Amino acid sequence: MIFTQRNQPPSARSLGLGGCEVCGLVSRLPSANPPLNYLQLCARCHSPLHSRKNKSLSRSWALLVTAYLLYIPANMLPIMDTSSLFNAQRDTIMSGIIYLWQSGSWSLALLVFFASIVTPLFKMITLTFLLLSIQFKNAWHPLQRTKLYRFLHSIGRWSMLDIYMVAILVTLVQVKSLTVIKASPGALAFAAVVVLTMLAVETFDPRLLWDSVLAQNNQLQKKFHIDNEKALKEQHE
Amino acid sequence: MLPALLIACNQCDLLQYEVKLVEGEKACCSRCNALLYKNTAPHYNQEIAFTVSAIIMLIIANMFPIATIIVQGQVIDATLFDIIQTLAMQQQNSLALLVFITLLLAPTVELLAMAYLLMQLKWGWPKHYITQAYRLRLSVKTWVLTDVFMLGVLVDLVKLTPIVTVKVGIAVWALGGLIILLTALSQAFDTRKMWSQIDFHST
Ligand SMILES: [Zn+2]
Ligand SMILES: [Zn+2]
Numbered sequence: 001m002i003f004t005q006r007n008q009p010p011s012a013r014s015l016g017l018g019g020c021e022v023c024g025l026v027s028r029l030p031s032a033n034p035p036l037n038y039l040q041l042c043a044r045c046h047s048p049l050h051s052r053k054n055k056s057l058s059r060s061w062a063l064l065v066t067a068y069l070l071y072i073p074a075n076m077l078p079i080m081d082t083s084s085l086f087n088a089q090r091d092t093i094m095s096g097i098i099y100l101w102q103s104g105s106w107s108l109a110l111l112v113f114f115a116s117i118v119t120p121l122f123k124m125i126t127l128t129f130l131l132l133s134i135q136f137k138n139a140w141h142p143l144q145r146t147k148l149y150r151f152l153h154s155i156g157r158w159s160m161l162d163i164y165m166v167a168i169l170v171t172l173v174q175v176k177s178l179t180v181i182k183a184s185p186g187a188l189a190f191a192a193v194v195v196l197t198m199l200a201v202e203t204f205d206p207r208l209l210w211d212s213v214l215a216q217n218n219q220l221q222k223k224f225h226i227d228n229e230k231a232l233k234e235q236h237e
Numbered sequence: 238m239l240p241a242l243l244i245a246c247n248q249c250d251l252l253q254y255e256v257k258l259v260e261g262e263k264a265c266c267s268r269c270n271a272l273l274y275k276n277t278a279p280h281y282n283q284e285i286a287f288t289v290s291a292i293i294m295l296i297i298a299n300m301f302p303i304a305t306i307i308v309q310g311q312v313i314d315a316t317l318f319d320i321i322q323t324l325a326m327q328q329q330n331s332l333a334l335l336v337f338i339t340l341l342l343a344p345t346v347e348l349l350a351m352a353y354l355l356m357q358l359k360w361g362w363p364k365h366y367i368t369q370a371y372r373l374r375l376s377v378k379t380w381v382l383t384d385v386f387m388l389g390v391l392v393d394l395v396k397l398t399p400i401v402t403v404k405v406g407i408a409v410w411a412l413g414g415l416i417i418l419l420t421a422l423s424q425a426f427d428t429r430k431m432w433s434q435i436d437f438h439s440t
Contacts, residue, residue, distance in 0.1 A: 009268060012245035012252045019245030022372055023432040024274075026243040026252070044432065045368040100396065108392055146248055146269045157385055160339070164382075164389030165396075167336055171315040171323040172306050172397070183329045191335055202379060207250040210269075 011214055013051050013207075022047040053205035057134065063200035064127055067193050071120065074193045077186030080166050084179040092186060093117065093162055115161040116190075123152055123159075123197050127204065137212040149206045156201055159194045163187060244429075246271055274429035281359045283425045288351050291418040294411045295344055301407035303390055308401050316408065317341065339382040344415070347381055350374040351422065354431065364435055371431075378423075384416045 012018055018029040023045040040049045078090035091099070093116050100109035126148055132138075133145060166187050173181045242255045249269040258264055258276035265272055277283075302314040317340055324333035350370045357364050390409055397403045 010252045011250045013250055015252060017243070017245065017252065019247060019250075021247070022368060022375065023435075024244065024247070024429055025432070026245050044435065045371075047368060047372065103396075103399070105395060108395055111388075112392065142249070143269055146271075150248075150271075157379075157382055158388075160382055160385045161389050161392070163332065163335070164386045165393050167320050167324060167332065168303070168315060168390060168393045169397075170327065171320045172304060172313055172393075174313060174323075182327050183324060183332055188329065188331055191332060195335070198379065206248045206269075210249045210251075 011210065013211070014214060018049055018051040020045060020047055020049055021053075052207055052211075053203060056203055056205040056208065057131065059203045060127070060131060060200045063196050063203065064124060064131070067120075067124055067196035067200065070189050070193045070196065071124070074186060074190035075117075077189060078184045079162065079186040079190060080169065081182040081184050082173075082179065083182075090184065093190065096162070096165075112161065112165075115158045119155055119159045120193055120197060123156055123201070126152055127197070127200055130204065130209070134208045134212065137215060139213045139216040142209045142213050145209045146206050149201070149204065149209070152201050156194070156198045159197075160191070163191045163194070244273055246273065275427050277425055277427045277430060281355050284351075284422060285355050285359060287418050287422040287425060288348055288355060291344075291415055291422060292348050292352065294415040294418060295348065297411035298408045298415060299341070301411070303406045303408045303412075304394060305404040305406055306397065306401050307404075314406075316406075339380050340386055343377040343380040344383060344419070346377045347374050347419075350377075351426075358431060358434060367435055371428075381419065383412055383419070387412050387416060 012026065013029075016028060017026050019026050020042040023042060025042055025044045027040070027042060027049055029040065029049060029051050041047065042049050075093060078092050080091040080096070082089040082091065097109050097113050097116070100112060130145060130149060133140065166183050170181050170183050173179055244253050244255050245251070246253065246266040246269060248271040249266060251266055251268045253267065253273070255274070256264060258274075260276050260278060263272060263275040299317050302316050302319075304315055306313050317336075321333045321337050321341075324330075324336060350373045353370050354367065354374070356362065357367065387409070390412075394403055394405065
């Protein structure tokens with residue numbers, strides 16, 4: 001399929017324009033890759049203007065890689081210590097879910113399983129895929145990928161569920177000299193994973209997903225022109 | 238200067254013209270279907286009502302216990318502040334900070350910034366620090382995790398019920414109200430309408 005200038009959708013950037021991230025006002029942005037320390041302010045709200053989120057890719061990658069690293073201690077270390085007069089017990093996220101399952105609350109076990117195990121993993125893997133697709137200038141279904149990004153944005157927060165559950169238990173279950181529950185380092189690592197992935201999605205710029213489509217169209221156009229010229233030359237000869 | 242009627246989708250960068258909407262309608266990007274803007278009631282009565290009630294709910298949620306358990310004659314309360322204090326006492330300062338930011342600071346800042354913006358819009362006060370207030374709201378909005386906390390409370394209550402006597406506190410109802418009001422507020426408020434009322438030289 002060949003796109004001509006006419007039916008190519010007008011991306012603001014390709015026209016030298018950009019919307020303000022704060023107030024939405026469209027302004028002229030002289031160059032897509034401004035020189036270092038160049039700063040243009042929005043005429044209406046005086047916020048710095050960027051055609052794309054500043055250093056979106058590298059920041060998103062950095063946050064994501066840190067999240068991957070912390071994911072291991074988050075799942076291996078206990079998130080909660082329960083000590084009573086007779087025994088001590090350490091719970092990881094998974095053992096907490098198993099406890100819920102065994103005590104008969106399957107729906108709750110499933111809920112916590114999805115919020116604490118499935119969501120963070122799914123989020124990290126999907127974000128990796130999205131970042132790679134931009135890195136390799138892949139033009140595969142930009143709309144589907146944008147929808148994936150939106151989905152990530154909406155589910156990320158729910159992984160904090162386990163942290164809050166621990167925080168409440170820790171406060172409530174403090175029967176003097178009987179049972180004391182304490183939060184353990186695993187909880188901190190897990191909270192960090194959730195915060196880091198949320199930040200990574202936050203810094204990710206979905207407009208980059210559409211740029212590669214545009215770039216590909218431009219290439220096709222160039223090729224179309226070259227082919228056209230060749231054909232014309234051949235006709236002359 | 239470019240016409241304010243132009244709009245660039247913030248998710249796919251498609252450049253479009255703003256179209257007039259009837260009250261209650263929403264405009265979505267024609268390429269990626271992201272919400273662009275909506276037409277809400279011209280006065281800010283709804284938004285102000287939601288904001289004020291949400292602030293009241295937030296205060297109630299912080300004053301009363303979330304849950305109470307009774308074990309062997311001991312009554313243990315947990316307010317939001319107790320949770321933060323307990324975590325800090327257990328040397329989990331970062332978790333205490335996280336709970337403080339997501340359940341107390343972020344909702345408070347969001348609602349106060351919103352109240353500040355709405356007062357200026359409603360009564361046509363000289364518009365000062367609009368951008369700062371709006372950006373503050375924008376940056377804390379993601380970190381309001383009241384709904385997640387609420388779910389955590391419910392799961393914990395179900396978990397504890399077979400073991401000890403648990404009572405649901407007043408704060409849980411207030412938190413429920415707060416969640417509904419915050420959702421209603423972001424539904425009722427339109428960013429683009431606000432900015433269209435702010436002229437270029439007053440900020
Ligand atoms: Zn602006
Ligand atoms: Zn769009």
